[in-house]
Amino acid sequence: MTTDEKIACEKDRFCTFVANHERYTEExxxxxxxxxxNKKLSRILxxxxxxxxxxxxxxxxxxxxxxxxxxxxxxxxxxxxxxxxFPIIWTVFNAFxxxxxxxxxxRGAVSLRDNALAVLPYAGAAxxxxxxxxxxxxxxxxxxxxxxxxxxxxxxxLFRKFRRQ
Numbered sequence: 001m002t003t004d005e006k007i008a009c010e011k012d013r014f015c016t017f018v019a020n021h022e023r024y025t026e027e028x029x030x031x032x033x034x035x036x037x038n039k040k041l042s043r044i045l046x047x048x049x050x051x052x053x054x055x056x057x058x059x060x061x062x063x064x065x066x067x068x069x070x071x072x073x074x075x076x077x078x079x080x081x082x083x084x085x086f087p088i089i090w091t092v093f094n095a096f097x098x099x100x101x102x103x104x105x106x107r108g109a110v111s112l113r114d115n116a117l118a119v120l121p122y123a124g125a126a127x128x129x130x131x132x133x134x135x136x137x138x139x140x141x142x143x144x145x146x147x148x149x150x151x152x153x154x155x156x157x158l159f160r161k162f163r164r165q
Contacts, residue, residue: 001030009033014042017146024142032142040109041139044128045147047105051098051118051125058094058121066090095119102128 001009009015018024018032036042069083098119102110110118114131118124 001033005034005037008037012036012042014045014143014146017149018142021142021145023145028138032139035136035139040106041143043106044109045143047102047118048125048128050105051102051128054098055122055125061090062121091121094121098124 009019015033015036018029018036021029024032066087069086073080073083099115102115102118102124106115110128110131114128117127120127
């Protein structure tokens with residue numbers, strides 16, 4: 001590993017996780033670390049998690065606000081159809097801002113096509129992760145272990161926070 005890769009790996013949580021994991025051989029650790037750093041996998045994981053949360057928030061808008069607008073427009077006599085533009089505008093703006101977010105955060109780590117597919121409602125985060133896992137069982141295993149480790153850390157932090165209150 002080059003000096004730059006070592007420095008980048010020390011700053012990267014996923015890379016550090018792999019380095020401190022006893023399950024992998026020295027060659028596997030080096031391979032995983034190079035892959036994580038060169039493909040910017042930690043950043044992709046972060047963006048995927050952000051898109052997942054983004055989709056949960058957007059789902060509330062889709063499930064609560066949009067049906068009320070449609071019912072209002074269709075059911076009330078004399079109501080104008082301008083409120084029906086909101087779902088269209090919401091979808092376009094949501095996709096536009098997701099595209100900009102992914103483009104800015106990943107800065108060339110994914111292709112323009114992958115960036116556009118990451119904008120898909122509810123499936124964008126899964127698409128980024130799926131692309132990450134294709135064809136590399138070692139990386140897939142390490143990634144899933146890291147994701148589980150991160151989930152446990154977040155749930156422990158939340159548990160401690162609620163426990164104090």
